[in-house]
Structure formats: structure tokens, C-alpha cells
Amino acid sequence: MTVRVxxxxxxxxxxxxxxxxxxxxxxxxAVFVGLVREMHVREGLHRDRIDALTLEHYxxxxxxxxxxxxxxxxxxxxxxxTLIVHRYGRLEAGDRIVLVAVGSPHxxxxxxxxxxxxxxxxxxxxFWKLEETPxxxxxxxxxxxxxxxxxxxxxxxx
Amino acid sequence: xxxxxxxxxKRTVGVADEEVAPPADVKTVGDLVVxxxxxxxxxxxxxxxxxxxxxxxxxxxxxxxVPIGGAREVAFxxxxxxx
Numbered sequence: 001m002t003v004r005v006x007x008x009x010x011x012x013x014x015x016x017x018x019x020x021x022x023x024x025x026x027x028x029x030a031v032f033v034g035l036v037r038e039m040h041v042r043e044g045l046h047r048d049r050i051d052a053l054t055l056e057h058y059x060x061x062x063x064x065x066x067x068x069x070x071x072x073x074x075x076x077x078x079x080x081x082t083l084i085v086h087r088y089g090r091l092e093a094g095d096r097i098v099l100v101a102v103g104s105p106h107x108x109x110x111x112x113x114x115x116x117x118x119x120x121x122x123x124x125x126x127f128w129k130l131e132e133t134p135x136x137x138x139x140x141x142x143x144x145x146x147x148x149x150x151x152x153x154x155x156x157x158x
Numbered sequence: 159x160x161x162x163x164x165x166x167x168k169r170t171v172g173v174a175d176e177e178v179a180p181p182a183d184v185k186t187v188g189d190l191v192v193x194x195x196x197x198x199x200x201x202x203x204x205x206x207x208x209x210x211x212x213x214x215x216x217x218x219x220x221x222x223x224v225p226i227g228g229a230r231e232v233a234f235x236x237x238x239x240x241x
Contacts, residue, residue: 034241055240056165058233061217086240098241118241124219127240128165139166142210142237 001074001082003066005057007089010099019081020103026080028107030114034098036091039131048133053140055088055097058126062086065125073102073117077109084117086127116153123150159226161194163204164235167211170204187213188222190232204234211236 002019012033020026039050070082081103091097100117104110122143129140162175184193191213195202205211213220214233226232 057240058162058164058214058217058235061214061233064217065219122241123238125240126164126214126235126238128236129239130165139236140239142239146241 001070002084003063003070004085005059005062005066006085006087009087009096010085012096012099015083015085015099016101019083019101023080023103025105026103027105028110029081029101029103030107030110031102032098032100032114032118033096034118036093036095036097038093048135050093050131050133052090052092052132054090054130054132056128056130057086057088061126066121069117069120069124072120073113076116077102077104077113079104079109079113082113082117084121086121086125088127119146119149119153122146159229160231161190162231162233164233166236167204167234170200172198172200185225185227186222187215187220187224187226187232190226191222191234 016029016031020029036053040048066084066086070084073079073082079102083099083101085099087097100114102110102114102117104113123146131138131140159178159180160175161178163171163173168174180190180193184190191205195205211234213222215224215226215229216231
């Protein structure tokens with residue numbers, strides 16, 4: 001059970017080694033790595049490319065929110081290892097933003113819990129994206145698809 | 159009590175955080191929103207009725223009916239867009 005919020009990049013291989021080493025009960029490790037995608041936005045007649053963004057967060061609340069989400073995943077699935085590393089600050093297209101890894105004796109729980117963690121952290125952890133466009137800075141609006149993705153896990157709660 | 163603002167709300171209000179001492183009849187997050195609107199046009203715009211924003215009391219997500227008595231920190235922010 002580890003949650004980290006940091007400005008620095010992370011080494012995916014080293015992180016995965018660290019959470020699985022010495023735990024022989026883990027039979028499957030599901031991993032999600034979120035990257036900054038090169039995007040295009042239409043602003044009037046112009047089509048702008050977004051090359052970078054700045055991720056703002058709420059220090060203190062972010063860690064609490066991620067720990068709550070991680071605890072919820074551990075309640076719902078039999079997990080041996082969970083890791084969430086989320087970056088903040090200025091990130092460029094191609095940079096890693098987030099790492100979510102879940103180890104479980106069996107793959108089904110690992111896949112499901114990993115997807116759950118990603119869906120929930122998008123809607124429940126206090127991060128805000130500020131995109132850099134040639135026309136200036138622009139705050140990203142919430143994505144309805146993310147709310148729907150998070151909500152389907154609410155329904156599954158018994 | 160410290161009030162904090164994030165993302166575009168911080169720019170609209172004009173400060174990242176401020177110390178406030180609301181009167182005793184300001185009992186909930188919703189009461190605080192209404193009271194803060196009177197502080198400046200920036201506050202009124204950021205915290206306008208119908209604006210999409212959420213709140214946290216002492217760093218836990220809170221709905222507008224949550225009491226703020228004894229709270230050290232109340233935050234207001236737009237919907238989250240991380241991940």
C-alpha cells in the first residue's frame with residue numbers, strides 16, 4: 001500500500017520490482033501508466049496543438065484522497081500490493097503522469113482493481129490540468145466520460 | 159479559518175488563500191459560499207450560483223450541507239481533471 005505525489009518522473013520497472021520483490025503470493029500484476037498525449041484543440045478558426053500542461057494539486061488532500069481510494073480497492077478485492085504514483089507540475093507530451101499497479105494472487109482481481117483505481121482517481125483526487133496552447137493557458141474541463149467510468153463502480157458496490 | 163481556492167477559482171478570486179472569520183450564523187459550507195460572495199466581485203464570480211465547483215472541509219470532500227464549525231481549512235475547487 002503506497003501512495004506518492006511527486007514532481008519528479010518515476011522509473012516504472014524499478015517501482016514494479018520494489019512492490020513485488022519478496023512477495024511470492026502475487027500471481028499477477030496489473031499496471032496502468034498514464035501519459036501526456038499530444039492533443040489538438042479548435043479555438044475559432046485556429047487548430048492549436050497542446051504541447052504541455054501543468055498539473056496543479058491540493059497538497060495534503062491529494063494524499064488523503066488517494067489513500068482512501070487505495071483502501072477502498074483493498075476492501076473490494078484480495079490484493080497483495082497496490083501502488084499509486086501521481087506527478088504534478090509542468091509536463092510535456094510523452095511524459096508520464098501517473099502509475100497505478102496492483103498485485104494479487106489472481107489476474108482478475110488485479111485487472112479489475114487497477115481499472116477501478118484509475119477511474120476513481122480521475123474523479124476523486126484533487127488534480128487540475130492547465131493546458132498550454134499557442135493562444136494562451138486554458139483550464140481543462142471535467143470529462144463526462146470519466147464520471148460515467150467512475151460511477152459504474154458505485155453500482156457494483158453490494 | 160483558512161479558505162483556499164484552486165485552479166481557475168484562484169485566479170478569479172485573486173488569492174490562493176485567505177484567513178476569514180465568518181459570523182456565527184454561517185454554519186455550513188453552503189452558508190460560507192453565500193457569505194464569501196460578498197467579499198469582492200471576484201468572489202461573487204468564482205462562487206456564483208450555478209458555477210461548477212466543489213468543496214472540501216479539512217481536506218476531505220464535502221457537500222454544501224456539511225457544517226464548518228471547528229474547521230481549520232475550507233477549500234473550493236473546480237471538478238477534478240487528473241489522471
